Amino acid sequence: MSAMLRACAWTSPFGRFAAGALSALCALPLAAADEPIRIGVPTALQLPVGRDAIDSMQMAVDEINARGGVIGRKLELVPADEGDNPETGIYAIEKLTDEKVDVLIGGYASGVTLAQLPHIARAKTIYLGVGAASPSITAAVQQDYDGYKYVFRVSPLNAMHQARALADFIAGFVMGEQGFEKLAIVGEDDGWVQSLLPILAKGAEAAGADVRIAELFDPGTVDFSPLLAKVADSGAHFLVVILSRAASDVLVKQWYDLRLAIPIGGIDVNSMHAEFFNRVGGKSISQITGILSVRAPITPRTVVYWDAFAMRTGRSHPVYTGPGAYDAVHVYAEAVARARTTQADAVIRELEKTDYVGTLGRIQFDDNHDVKAGPGLVDLPFVQWQEGGKREIVWPKEMRTGNAILPPWMSKQY
Numbered sequence: 001m002s003a004m005l006r007a008c009a010w011t012s013p014f015g016r017f018a019a020g021a022l023s024a025l026c027a028l029p030l031a032a033a034d035e036p037i038r039i040g041v042p043t044a045l046q047l048p049v050g051r052d053a054i055d056s057m058q059m060a061v062d063e064i065n066a067r068g069g070v071i072g073r074k075l076e077l078v079p080a081d082e083g084d085n086p087e088t089g090i091y092a093i094e095k096l097t098d099e100k101v102d103v104l105i106g107g108y109a110s111g112v113t114l115a116q117l118p119h120i121a122r123a124k125t126i127y128l129g130v131g132a133a134s135p136s137i138t139a140a141v142q143q144d145y146d147g148y149k150y151v152f153r154v155s156p157l158n159a160m161h162q163a164r165a166l167a168d169f170i171a172g173f174v175m176g177e178q179g180f181e182k183l184a185i186v187g188e189d190d191g192w193v194q195s196l197l198p199i200l201a202k203g204a205e206a207a208g209a210d211v212r213i214a215e216l217f218d219p220g221t222v223d224f225s226p227l228l229a230k231v232a233d234s235g236a237h238f239l240v241v242i243l244s245r246a247a248s249d250v251l252v253k254q255w256y257d258l259r260l261a262i263p264i265g266g267i268d269v270n271s272m273h274a275e276f277f278n279r280v281g282g283k284s285i286s287q288i289t290g291i292l293s294v295r296a297p298i299t300p301r302t303v304v305y306w307d308a309f310a311m312r313t314g315r316s317h318p319v320y321t322g323p324g325a326y327d328a329v330h331v332y333a334e335a336v337a338r339a340r341t342t343q344a345d346a347v348i349r350e351l352e353k354t355d356y357v358g359t360l361g362r363i364q365f366d367d368n369h370d371v372k373a374g375p376g377l378v379d380l381p382f383v384q385w386q387e388g389g390k391r392e393i394v395w396p397k398e399m400r401t402g403n404a405i406l407p408p409w410m411s412k413q414y
Contacts, residue, residue: 034073035073036069036073036074036075036076037069037070037073037074037075037076037102037103037336037342038076038078038099038100038101038102039057039061039075039076039077039078039101039102039103039104039105039329039332040078040080040096040097040099040101040103040104040105040106040125041053041054041057041077041078041079041080041104041105041106042080042082042089042092042093042096042104042106042107042116043079043080043081043082043106043107043108043131043321044081044082044083044084044108044109045079045081046081046083047084047108048273048319049108049131049269049319049320049321050081050106050108050321052309052313052315052318052319052321052322052325053106053130053131053321053322053324053325054077054079054325055309055312055313055318055322056305056309056318056321056322056323056325056326057077057105057325057326057328057329058077059305059308059309059312059326060325060326060327060329060330060333061075061076061077061329064329064330064333070333070336070337071336071337071340071341071342075329075333078096078099078101080092080093080095080096082106082107082108082112082116083112084108084109084112084245085112086111086112086115086116088112089109089112089113089115089116090115090116090119092116093116093119093120093123094119096125097119097120097123097125101125102125102126102342103125103126103127103128103332103342103347104120104125104126104127104128105127105128105130105325105328105329105332106129106130106131106325107127107129107130107131107132108131108132108321109131109132109190109244109245110132110133110134110136110137110190110191110192111134111190111191112132113129113131113132113134113137114132114134114136114137114191117137117140117148117151120148120150120151121147121148121150121151124150124344125150125344126150126152126332126344126347126348126351127150127151127152128152128153128154128328128331128332129151129152129153129154129155130153130154130155130156130321130324130325130328131155131156131320131321131324132153132192133156133157133158133159133162133192133196134158134159134191134192134195135158135159135160135195135370136191136195137151137153137158138151138152138153138158138368138369138370139368141367141368141369142367142368149348149369150344150348151369152351152365152369152370153369153370153371154324154327154328154331154363154371155292155320155321155323155324155325155327155328155360155371155378156292156320156324157292157371157373157378157380158370158373159192159193159195159196159199160195160196160199161373161380162196162267162290162380163195163196163197163199163200163203164199164203164373165290165373165379165380166196166200166203166240166242166266166267166290166380167199167200167203167204167206167207168396169265169290169382169395169396170183170200170203170204170207170209170240171203171204171207171208171209172395172396172397173382173394173395173404174238174240174265175207175208175209178238178263178404180237180238180263181208181209181210181237182209182210182212182234182235182236182237182238183204183209183210183211183212183236183237183238183239183240184211184212184213184214184231184234184236184238184239184240184262185197185200185201185204185211185213185214185215185240185242185266186213186214186215186216186217186227186231186239186240186241186242187216187217187241187242187243187266188216188217188218188219188242188243188244188245188246189216189217189218189219190219190244190245192244193216193242193243194216196242197214197216197242198214200214200240200242201214212231212234212235212236213230213231213234213236217246219243219245219246220246221246221247222247222250223250223254224250224251224254224255225254225258228251228254228255228258228260231260231262232258232260232262236262237262238262238263238264238265239255239260239262239263239264239265239266240265240266241264241265241266241267241268242266242267242268243267243268243269243270244267244268244269244270245269248268248269248270248271249270249276249279249280252264252271252280252283252284252287253280253281253283255283256280256283256284256285256407257283259407259409260407261407261409261410263286263288263406263407263410264286264287264288265287265288265289265382265384266288266289266290267289267290268287268289269319269320271284271287271289271385272289272291272293272317272319272320273317273319274315274316274317274318274319276385277385277389278389282389284385285385285386285387285405285407285408286384286385286386286404286405286406286407286408287384287385288382288383288384288385288394288395288404289382289383290380290381290382290383291320291380291381291382291383292320292323292324292360292378292380292381293317293318293319293320293322293323294381294383294391294393295307295316295317295391296381296393296399296401298359298360298361298381298399299357299358299359299360299361299362300357301357301358301359302323302359302360305323305326305359306318306359309322317391323358323359323360324360326358326359327356327358327359327360327363330356330358331351331354331356331358331363332347332351334350334354334356335347335350335351335354336350338350338353351365351369352365352369360378361376361377361378361379362376362377362378363377363378364377375396375398379396379399381393381395381396381399382394382395382396384402384404384405386402386405387405392404
């Protein structure tokens, strides 16, 4: 193989694009071939969701660059702090698009991402979301394809998919296997939860649950004892929580200290963090949370990614944005390799054809450019904190890695 061909070739685990990449490179101006493909990363840099996304993306970039890059060009990251408010988020997008990045990969808070969408569309820059769950983000693609065709979501599953997964967890695990039929469902008053909670309550009731409480609370709550007392007074047997920004450290500690005879589970982004169990003094024991980011043989790439992440960062558990961000870089790189250009319309056509086995599962996009969900695609495992900070998948059954436990003060056994 010639030196030029070696420079242009890029071999993916799922395909070889050397000859086509060489042709595309030869058609480019020399300056373009020498310039890196710049990946703008709008994320909350001061939070674990941003930290783990950046580190995971750098892992993917290093892997691809070690193979020679894509269409003869190396990849590089250009981070920008979007914080957790719309004004900062818009500034981050405008900064990155003014710098003419080739693609945007990032996101965290749904409210921030929704505020960014018009600016992403105006800049005509591809955006791969890896943090925000609101269905409204990709609904914009269906409502105005020409304006918002640039927007895709790789991760997490949108709130409607998460609601269906939670409903399945409630029907199959909480009610079916454990016999808890009286539920309390509480969530933070944020955009993605506003979409999820009513769908979840309706699905649980359709499965035969007796939903005693279904309500939102202020994300700024610092004392959950009144809410927990209300849950206890309702006669609920199981507490379903849905939160990402709220102070779940306080919630879990107060739940443990009150010794409520009510197991707790649902979706808690803070509980996904590696240090959460130790941070709350082990008081999250028996808590269950839906989590995409878990070290288990979900695909041949999952454990490999986890172990490489741990070796690189010294952190054993990436939060949910980590694997999605890692996969997003590979998905984009393969689309560019097939398109033989970074030109947005050409890459969008290839992204729409994506069929990629990543760390999260098999990634395909629906007509709204949202990642498809379900068995054989990307699914939502439910993971429980156990003794010593160990985590086990307890649902769905086909992904189970260990038996579930109850809170230590409850005598009934699973």
